[in-house]
Structure formats: C-alpha cells, structure tokens
Amino acid sequence: xxxxxxxxxxxxxxxxxxxxxxxxxxxxxxxxxxxxxxxxxxxxxxxxxxxxxxxxxxxxxxxxxxxxxxxxxxxxxxxxxxxxxxxxxxxxxxxxxxxxxxxxxxxxxxxxx
Amino acid sequence: xxxxxxxxxxxxxxxxxxxxxxxxxxxxxxxxxxxxxxxxxxxxxxxxxxxxxxxxxxxxxxxxxxxxxxxxxxxxxxxxxxxxxxxxxxxxxxxxxxxxxxxxxxxxxxxxxx
Numbered sequence: 001x002x003x004x005x006x007x008x009x010x011x012x013x014x015x016x017x018x019x020x021x022x023x024x025x026x027x028x029x030x031x032x033x034x035x036x037x038x039x040x041x042x043x044x045x046x047x048x049x050x051x052x053x054x055x056x057x058x059x060x061x062x063x064x065x066x067x068x069x070x071x072x073x074x075x076x077x078x079x080x081x082x083x084x085x086x087x088x089x090x091x092x093x094x095x096x097x098x099x100x101x102x103x104x105x106x107x108x109x110x111x112x113x
Numbered sequence: 114x115x116x117x118x119x120x121x122x123x124x125x126x127x128x129x130x131x132x133x134x135x136x137x138x139x140x141x142x143x144x145x146x147x148x149x150x151x152x153x154x155x156x157x158x159x160x161x162x163x164x165x166x167x168x169x170x171x172x173x174x175x176x177x178x179x180x181x182x183x184x185x186x187x188x189x190x191x192x193x194x195x196x197x198x199x200x201x202x203x204x205x206x207x208x209x210x211x212x213x214x215x216x217x218x219x220x221x222x223x224x225x226x227x
Contacts, residue, residue: 036218043203044156044218090155099146099169100158101216 002027002093006104013081014112021076021107023065023091032094033074034101035065039087047089050074061085086111115140117206117219125225126194134189134222138206144168145187146216147179148203156203162187163209194226 005024013019025031032051036044048059055067065076074091088108092101118137126132138145144163148156158171162181173179176194181187185206191198201223205216 034215043220044205046215046217049215099144099161099163100171101146101156102158103155105155 002031002095002098002102004091004093004102004104006089006091006107008107009105010108010110012110012112015083016080019076019078019081019085019109021089021091021109023074023076023104024072025074025091025093026072027093027095029096030069032096033065033067034092034094035059035063035074035076036090036092036103037061037087038090038106044090047076081109081111083111083113085109117204117217119202119204119219119222121222122220123223123225125227127227128194128196130194130226132191132194132224134191134202134204134224136187136189136204136206136219138185138187138204139217142206142208142217143185144207144209144214145181145185146205146207147173147187147189148205148218150201150203150221151197152200154200159189191224196226199224199226 003026034049035047048057050057050067088106090106091104120135146161147159150156159173161169165181179189201221203221205218207214207216
C-alpha cells in the first residue's frame with residue numbers, strides 16, 4: 001500500500017521569503033501525487049498534481065512541485081510567500097487502479113510579517 | 114465553476130443518535146469519495162462509489178453505511194454515534210478514468226457528537 005510522509009509538522013516563514021515543504025512517498029511504481037491546501041475551518045483545495053511527464057509541475061497561487069523518483073519525493077515550493085499562504089498543506093498519493101488517496105500528516109505554515 | 118456541495122455544514126448530535134450527511138458532486142462527475150478528518154489529523158479514506166456501486170472501502174466502521182444515487186449524489190449514514198465520531202467529513206468527486214483521478218473536495222461537514 002502507498003503511504004506519504006511529511007517530515008515537517010510546522011514551518012514558520014517570513015512574508016516574501018521562499019517556502020519549501022517536503023513530501024516523501026512510498027510506492028513501488030510511479031505514483032499519482034497531489035498537494036492540497038486547507039485553510040482553517042475550510043475544505044481541501046487542490047494546488048497541483050503529478051501523474052506523468054514533466055517532473056516539474058506548476059500549480060495555482062504560484063506554487064510548484066518537483067517529482068524526484070530517485071528520492072521518492074514530491075516537494076512543494078513557492079518563491080515568495082504571502083500572508084494568505086498561511087494554512088495547512090497536505091501531500092497525498094494515489095496508485096493506478098486504486099481509488100483512494102492516502103494523505104500525509106500535513107504541514108502547518110505560519111507566515112510572519 | 115460549480116463545486117462539490119455538502120450538507121449540512123455543521124451537525125450536532127448526541128451519543129447513540131444517527132446522522133445523515135449528503136454530498137452533491139460536481140456536475141458530470143460520476144465518482145464520489147468520503148473521508149474523515151479527526152481533530153489535528155490527516156483525512157482518512159472511508160469509502161467510494163462509482164456509478165452507484167461501491168468501488169473501494171477503507172476504514173469505515175460497520176455502524177456507517179453509504180450509497181450513491183442515480184443522480185450521483187451520495188449519502189453517508191452514521192448510526193449509534195460515538196464521541197470519537199466527532200470529525201470533519203469530506204466528500205470529494207471525480208470523473209472516472211480508470212483509476213486514480215483528480216479528486217475535488219467539498220467544504221466538509223463538521224460533526225460534533227456530545
């Protein structure tokens with residue numbers, strides 16, 4: 001079964017600084033990878049996804065992620081963080097011929113002025 | 114663009130009561146998924162339906178049941194509620210393509226069991 005690890009529980013970043021959130025997955029073949037963001041009390045919004053092809057994926061709100069098979073990673077990045085990016089970020093993995101997503105524990109991002 | 118609709122958004126129940134959560138997928142989406150997110154936890158997959166048939170099952174308690182109707186909306190029925198059932202319940206929908214597809218999540222139903 002596939003699984004996801006998000007090593008960082010909480011990250012604090014200054015507004016305007018860059019942000020990188022780590023995600024490591026466990027799956028025998030090429031997985032389907034997703035990043036979702038959840039603002040307090042809100043639902044999950046899809047930021048970006050990777051199914052195949054170009055390993056650098058662009059998403060909404062200026063986010064990007066890079067799939068690295070050799071490191072089993074799918075890290076999320078943003079060059080310049082805005083205060084509105086404060087939220088919880090979940091990495092998720094799915095497998096071909098499977099329906100469910102398996103989520104990581106999430107990383108909470110705090111943005112300081 | 115139309116999104117996934119869930120109702121109610123908030124629900125308060127007593128122990129041992131029943132609850133029904135409803136999910137209306139994005140138009141033309143034929144697959145529905147249910148997830149449970151406990152306080153401070155990541156979402157856990159409960160169950161999914163494709164074309165009104167159960168397509169996958171996760172850690173859903175036997176006290177819970179779900180179905181998908183002909184108009185593709187889905188209902189999650191929860192009986193004999195326990196304090197531990199207090200959580201945020203998400204519904205997601207997708208358009209079936211033969212496997213994992215991009216799932217679009219609704220705003221969730223926050224259930225509080227007292």
